[in-house]
Amino acid sequence: MQHDMKDIATRMRVDIIEMLAAAGSGHPGGSLSACDILAVLYFDKMRIDPADPKDPDRDRLVLAKGHAAPALYAALAEKGFFPREDLVTLRKSNSHLQGHPSMSTTPGVEMSTGSLGQGLSVANGMALAGRLDDRDYYVYCIMGDGEIQEGQVWEAAMSAAHYGLDHVIAFVDHNRLQIDGDNDEVMTVNPIDEKFHAFGWNVLTIDGHDYEAIGRAIEEAKATKGRPTVIVAETVKGKGVSFMENQVEWHGVAPTAVQAQEALAELGAQ
Numbered sequence: 001m002q003h004d005m006k007d008i009a010t011r012m013r014v015d016i017i018e019m020l021a022a023a024g025s026g027h028p029g030g031s032l033s034a035c036d037i038l039a040v041l042y043f044d045k046m047r048i049d050p051a052d053p054k055d056p057d058r059d060r061l062v063l064a065k066g067h068a069a070p071a072l073y074a075a076l077a078e079k080g081f082f083p084r085e086d087l088v089t090l091r092k093s094n095s096h097l098q099g100h101p102s103m104s105t106t107p108g109v110e111m112s113t114g115s116l117g118q119g120l121s122v123a124n125g126m127a128l129a130g131r132l133d134d135r136d137y138y139v140y141c142i143m144g145d146g147e148i149q150e151g152q153v154w155e156a157a158m159s160a161a162h163y164g165l166d167h168v169i170a171f172v173d174h175n176r177l178q179i180d181g182d183n184d185e186v187m188t189v190n191p192i193d194e195k196f197h198a199f200g201w202n203v204l205t206i207d208g209h210d211y212e213a214i215g216r217a218i219e220e221a222k223a224t225k226g227r228p229t230v231i232v233a234e235t236v237k238g239k240g241v242s243f244m245e246n247q248v249e250w251h252g253v254a255p256t257a258v259q260a261q262e263a264l265a266e267l268g269a270q
Contacts, residue, residue, distance in 0.1 A: 005036070005043065008039045009036050011078060012035045012075060012078060013032055014264060015070075015074040015077065016035070017255060018264070019073070021257060023090040024254050027069075027252045028241075029175070029247070030067060030071075031068045031071040031074075032237070032241065033175040033208070034065075034071045035071050035074070036208060036210075037233055038072065038075040038142075039075065041218075043078075045215065046061065047137065050108065053081065056133070057135055059140065060123075060126050060137060060139045060140065061142070062110060063101055063119070064122075064147060065113075065142060065173065066112075067100060068144075069100055072101055073087060073097050076106070076107070076109070082107050100114030101113055116147040117151070117152040119142075119143060120141050120153055121155070123168050124163070124165055127160075127167045136167075138167050139168050143172050144175075144178070146177075146179070146186070148192070161199050161200030164227055169222070171231045172192055172230060172232045174208070174233060176237070177246070181248055192232050193232055202221065202224045202228065203232065204229065206232070207233075209235060209239060217231045237250070237251070238250050240266070240267060241266055243263075
Protein backbone atom coordinates (compact mmCIF):
# COMPACT_ATOMS: atom_id res chain seq x y z
CA MET A 1 0.00 0.00 0.00
CA GLN A 2 2.75 2.44 1.01
CA HIS A 3 4.48 2.30 -2.38
CA ASP A 4 1.28 2.51 -4.43
CA MET A 5 -0.11 5.42 -2.42
CA LYS A 6 3.17 7.33 -2.64
CA ASP A 7 3.20 6.95 -6.42
CA ILE A 8 -0.39 8.17 -6.68
CA ALA A 9 0.14 11.09 -4.30
CA THR A 10 3.30 12.14 -6.14
CA ARG A 11 1.45 12.15 -9.46
CA MET A 12 -1.25 14.24 -7.84
CA ARG A 13 1.35 16.74 -6.64
CA VAL A 14 2.84 16.91 -10.14
CA ASP A 15 -0.64 17.61 -11.53
CA ILE A 16 -1.22 20.33 -8.93
CA ILE A 17 1.99 22.16 -9.83
CA GLU A 18 1.31 21.88 -13.55
CA MET A 19 -2.30 23.08 -13.36
CA LEU A 20 -1.52 26.00 -11.04
CA ALA A 21 1.37 27.12 -13.23
CA ALA A 22 -0.89 26.96 -16.29
CA ALA A 23 -3.64 28.89 -14.49
CA GLY A 24 -1.31 31.51 -13.02
CA SER A 25 -3.34 31.49 -9.81
CA GLY A 26 -4.56 29.15 -7.13
CA HIS A 27 -3.62 27.59 -3.81
CA PRO A 28 -0.63 25.24 -3.75
CA GLY A 29 0.12 25.03 -0.01
CA GLY A 30 -3.07 23.48 1.29
CA SER A 31 -3.55 21.42 -1.86
CA LEU A 32 -0.17 19.74 -1.45
CA SER A 33 -0.72 19.07 2.25
CA ALA A 34 -3.95 17.14 1.59
CA CYS A 35 -2.73 14.83 -1.20
CA ASP A 36 -1.86 11.84 0.93
CA ILE A 37 -5.24 11.83 2.67
CA LEU A 38 -7.06 12.08 -0.65
CA ALA A 39 -4.91 9.34 -2.18
CA VAL A 40 -5.82 6.86 0.57
CA LEU A 41 -9.50 7.81 0.44
CA TYR A 42 -9.96 7.61 -3.32
CA PHE A 43 -7.65 4.68 -4.04
CA ASP A 44 -8.08 2.46 -1.00
CA LYS A 45 -10.99 3.30 1.25
CA MET A 46 -13.89 5.03 -0.49
CA ARG A 47 -16.61 3.02 -2.22
CA ILE A 48 -16.91 4.94 -5.50
CA ASP A 49 -17.12 4.08 -9.18
CA PRO A 50 -16.36 6.64 -11.92
CA ALA A 51 -18.60 4.62 -14.25
CA ASP A 52 -21.53 5.09 -11.85
CA PRO A 53 -20.89 8.45 -10.15
CA LYS A 54 -24.46 8.76 -8.82
CA ASP A 55 -24.66 5.32 -7.22
CA PRO A 56 -26.91 5.94 -4.19
CA ASP A 57 -24.69 3.70 -2.05
CA ARG A 58 -21.42 5.47 -2.91
CA ASP A 59 -19.31 7.07 -0.23
CA ARG A 60 -19.25 10.87 -0.32
CA LEU A 61 -16.45 13.38 0.18
CA VAL A 62 -16.97 17.03 1.06
CA LEU A 63 -13.86 19.15 0.57
CA ALA A 64 -14.78 21.83 3.08
CA LYS A 65 -11.50 23.67 2.40
CA GLY A 66 -12.62 24.33 -1.15
CA HIS A 67 -9.58 26.39 -2.09
CA ALA A 68 -7.67 23.08 -2.14
CA ALA A 69 -9.71 22.13 -5.21
CA PRO A 70 -6.55 21.32 -7.26
CA ALA A 71 -5.87 18.36 -4.96
CA LEU A 72 -9.43 17.10 -5.37
CA TYR A 73 -9.30 17.55 -9.15
CA ALA A 74 -6.01 15.66 -9.30
CA ALA A 75 -7.55 12.75 -7.37
CA LEU A 76 -10.69 12.70 -9.51
CA ALA A 77 -8.70 12.75 -12.75
CA GLU A 78 -6.39 10.02 -11.48
CA LYS A 79 -9.45 7.94 -10.54
CA GLY A 80 -10.95 8.40 -14.00
CA PHE A 81 -13.88 10.76 -13.41
CA PHE A 82 -12.64 12.97 -16.25
CA PRO A 83 -9.56 13.12 -18.53
CA ARG A 84 -6.31 14.29 -16.97
CA GLU A 85 -5.93 16.61 -19.97
CA ASP A 86 -8.72 18.71 -18.44
CA LEU A 87 -6.51 19.67 -15.50
CA VAL A 88 -4.59 22.36 -17.38
CA THR A 89 -7.89 24.17 -17.98
CA LEU A 90 -8.07 25.03 -14.26
CA ARG A 91 -9.61 28.47 -13.69
CA LYS A 92 -10.01 29.09 -17.42
CA SER A 93 -13.22 30.48 -18.91
CA ASN A 94 -15.71 27.72 -19.76
CA SER A 95 -13.68 25.09 -17.91
CA HIS A 96 -15.53 22.75 -15.56
CA LEU A 97 -12.57 23.09 -13.17
CA GLN A 98 -12.97 26.38 -11.39
CA GLY A 99 -11.07 27.77 -8.41
CA HIS A 100 -13.47 26.09 -5.99
CA PRO A 101 -15.32 22.80 -6.55
CA SER A 102 -18.70 22.88 -8.28
CA MET A 103 -21.07 19.93 -7.99
CA SER A 104 -23.03 21.16 -11.01
CA THR A 105 -20.11 21.08 -13.45
CA THR A 106 -17.42 18.63 -12.30
CA PRO A 107 -17.96 14.85 -12.32
CA GLY A 108 -17.28 13.33 -8.92
CA VAL A 109 -17.65 16.55 -6.92
CA GLU A 110 -20.29 15.97 -4.25
CA MET A 111 -20.65 19.51 -2.94
CA SER A 112 -19.84 23.04 -4.08
CA THR A 113 -17.54 24.44 -1.42
CA GLY A 114 -15.33 27.41 -0.72
CA SER A 115 -17.32 29.36 1.85
CA LEU A 116 -15.26 28.11 4.77
CA GLY A 117 -16.99 26.54 7.75
CA GLN A 118 -19.97 25.05 5.93
CA GLY A 119 -18.64 21.69 4.81
CA LEU A 120 -19.20 19.76 8.04
CA SER A 121 -22.83 20.88 8.15
CA VAL A 122 -23.30 19.52 4.62
CA ALA A 123 -21.60 16.25 5.57
CA ASN A 124 -23.99 15.92 8.51
CA GLY A 125 -26.96 16.41 6.20
CA MET A 126 -25.69 13.75 3.81
CA ALA A 127 -25.19 11.31 6.68
CA LEU A 128 -28.67 12.00 8.08
CA ALA A 129 -30.13 11.43 4.61
CA GLY A 130 -28.31 8.12 4.41
CA ARG A 131 -29.76 7.08 7.75
CA LEU A 132 -33.29 8.01 6.68
CA ASP A 133 -32.84 6.16 3.37
CA ASP A 134 -31.36 3.12 5.12
CA ARG A 135 -28.08 3.47 3.20
CA ASP A 136 -24.73 2.42 4.58
CA TYR A 137 -22.40 4.94 2.91
CA TYR A 138 -19.81 7.03 4.73
CA VAL A 139 -19.37 10.78 4.40
CA TYR A 140 -15.84 12.14 4.62
CA CYS A 141 -15.20 15.82 5.24
CA ILE A 142 -11.77 17.46 4.92
CA MET A 143 -11.45 20.74 6.79
CA GLY A 144 -8.57 23.17 7.09
CA ASP A 145 -7.23 24.06 10.52
CA GLY A 146 -7.76 27.76 9.87
CA GLU A 147 -11.27 26.91 8.75
CA ILE A 148 -12.22 25.55 12.16
CA GLN A 149 -11.98 29.07 13.53
CA GLU A 150 -15.48 29.39 12.04
CA GLY A 151 -18.31 29.11 14.55
CA GLN A 152 -20.47 27.04 12.21
CA VAL A 153 -17.94 24.22 12.42
CA TRP A 154 -18.63 23.87 16.13
CA GLU A 155 -22.40 24.03 15.71
CA ALA A 156 -22.03 21.22 13.19
CA ALA A 157 -19.72 19.33 15.55
CA MET A 158 -22.33 19.58 18.30
CA SER A 159 -25.08 18.39 15.94
CA ALA A 160 -23.09 15.43 14.62
CA ALA A 161 -22.46 14.17 18.14
CA HIS A 162 -26.05 14.82 19.22
CA TYR A 163 -27.42 12.71 16.37
CA GLY A 164 -24.74 10.03 16.76
CA LEU A 165 -23.56 10.37 13.16
CA ASP A 166 -21.04 7.54 13.17
CA HIS A 167 -20.97 7.59 9.35
CA VAL A 168 -19.38 11.04 9.41
CA ILE A 169 -15.58 10.85 9.33
CA ALA A 170 -13.92 14.26 9.36
CA PHE A 171 -10.29 15.17 8.76
CA VAL A 172 -8.62 18.34 9.99
CA ASP A 173 -5.66 19.12 7.72
CA HIS A 174 -3.50 20.53 10.51
CA ASN A 175 -0.70 22.25 8.59
CA ARG A 176 -0.71 25.17 11.07
CA LEU A 177 -0.76 27.94 8.46
CA GLN A 178 -3.57 29.98 6.92
CA ILE A 179 -3.73 32.89 4.52
CA ASP A 180 -2.79 35.52 7.12
CA GLY A 181 -0.08 33.56 8.91
CA ASP A 182 0.35 31.05 11.71
CA ASN A 183 -2.91 29.73 13.19
CA ASP A 184 -1.73 30.42 16.71
CA GLU A 185 -1.09 34.07 15.86
CA VAL A 186 -4.29 34.67 13.87
CA MET A 187 -6.71 32.81 16.17
CA THR A 188 -5.48 29.69 17.89
CA VAL A 189 -7.48 26.54 17.23
CA ASN A 190 -5.59 24.43 19.76
CA PRO A 191 -6.14 22.07 21.45
CA ILE A 192 -8.07 20.63 18.48
CA ASP A 193 -8.27 17.10 19.87
CA GLU A 194 -9.58 18.16 23.27
CA LYS A 195 -12.19 20.46 21.75
CA PHE A 196 -13.68 17.76 19.52
CA HIS A 197 -13.55 15.29 22.41
CA ALA A 198 -15.48 17.74 24.57
CA PHE A 199 -18.11 17.95 21.82
CA GLY A 200 -18.60 14.17 22.01
CA TRP A 201 -16.49 12.99 19.08
CA ASN A 202 -14.16 10.04 18.76
CA VAL A 203 -10.78 11.72 18.17
CA LEU A 204 -7.70 10.28 16.45
CA THR A 205 -4.41 12.10 15.82
CA ILE A 206 -2.07 10.87 13.09
CA ASP A 207 0.77 11.79 10.78
CA GLY A 208 -1.21 12.99 7.77
CA HIS A 209 1.53 11.90 5.37
CA ASP A 210 1.77 8.31 6.67
CA TYR A 211 -0.40 6.21 4.36
CA GLU A 212 -0.65 3.26 6.74
CA ALA A 213 -1.65 5.54 9.61
CA ILE A 214 -4.32 7.21 7.49
CA GLY A 215 -5.75 3.84 6.50
CA ARG A 216 -5.75 2.51 10.06
CA ALA A 217 -7.48 5.63 11.35
CA ILE A 218 -10.24 5.31 8.75
CA GLU A 219 -10.84 1.69 9.73
CA GLU A 220 -10.91 2.62 13.41
CA ALA A 221 -13.41 5.37 12.62
CA LYS A 222 -15.64 2.90 10.79
CA ALA A 223 -15.52 0.56 13.76
CA THR A 224 -16.64 3.33 16.13
CA LYS A 225 -20.39 3.24 16.65
CA GLY A 226 -22.74 5.89 18.02
CA ARG A 227 -20.57 8.96 17.48
CA PRO A 228 -18.68 10.72 14.69
CA THR A 229 -14.91 10.56 14.32
CA VAL A 230 -12.46 13.34 13.60
CA ILE A 231 -8.96 12.50 12.41
CA VAL A 232 -6.54 15.30 13.23
CA ALA A 233 -3.91 14.90 10.52
CA GLU A 234 -0.59 16.56 11.30
CA THR A 235 0.62 17.78 7.90
CA VAL A 236 3.13 20.06 6.21
CA LYS A 237 1.84 22.94 4.13
CA GLY A 238 3.34 22.66 0.65
CA LYS A 239 4.37 19.05 1.25
CA GLY A 240 6.66 17.60 -1.40
CA VAL A 241 8.16 20.83 -2.72
CA SER A 242 11.01 21.96 -0.48
CA PHE A 243 10.75 25.71 -1.13
CA MET A 244 7.00 25.66 -0.46
CA GLU A 245 7.04 23.58 2.71
CA ASN A 246 5.92 25.44 5.85
CA GLN A 247 5.93 28.76 3.98
CA VAL A 248 2.74 30.75 4.42
CA GLU A 249 3.56 32.76 1.30
CA TRP A 250 2.56 29.71 -0.75
CA HIS A 251 -0.99 29.61 0.59
CA GLY A 252 -2.46 31.28 -2.48
CA VAL A 253 0.29 32.06 -5.01
CA ALA A 254 0.87 30.02 -8.15
CA PRO A 255 4.43 29.10 -9.13
CA THR A 256 6.08 30.83 -12.06
CA ALA A 257 7.23 28.70 -14.99
CA VAL A 258 10.75 28.54 -13.54
CA GLN A 259 9.50 27.67 -10.05
CA ALA A 260 7.19 25.04 -11.50
CA GLN A 261 10.10 23.37 -13.30
CA GLU A 262 12.09 23.33 -10.07
CA ALA A 263 9.16 21.82 -8.19
CA LEU A 264 8.52 19.22 -10.89
CA ALA A 265 12.18 18.22 -10.85
CA GLU A 266 11.96 17.58 -7.10
CA LEU A 267 8.75 15.60 -7.47
CA GLY A 268 10.20 13.63 -10.36
CA ALA A 269 13.15 12.64 -8.22
CA GLN A 270 10.74 11.35 -5.59
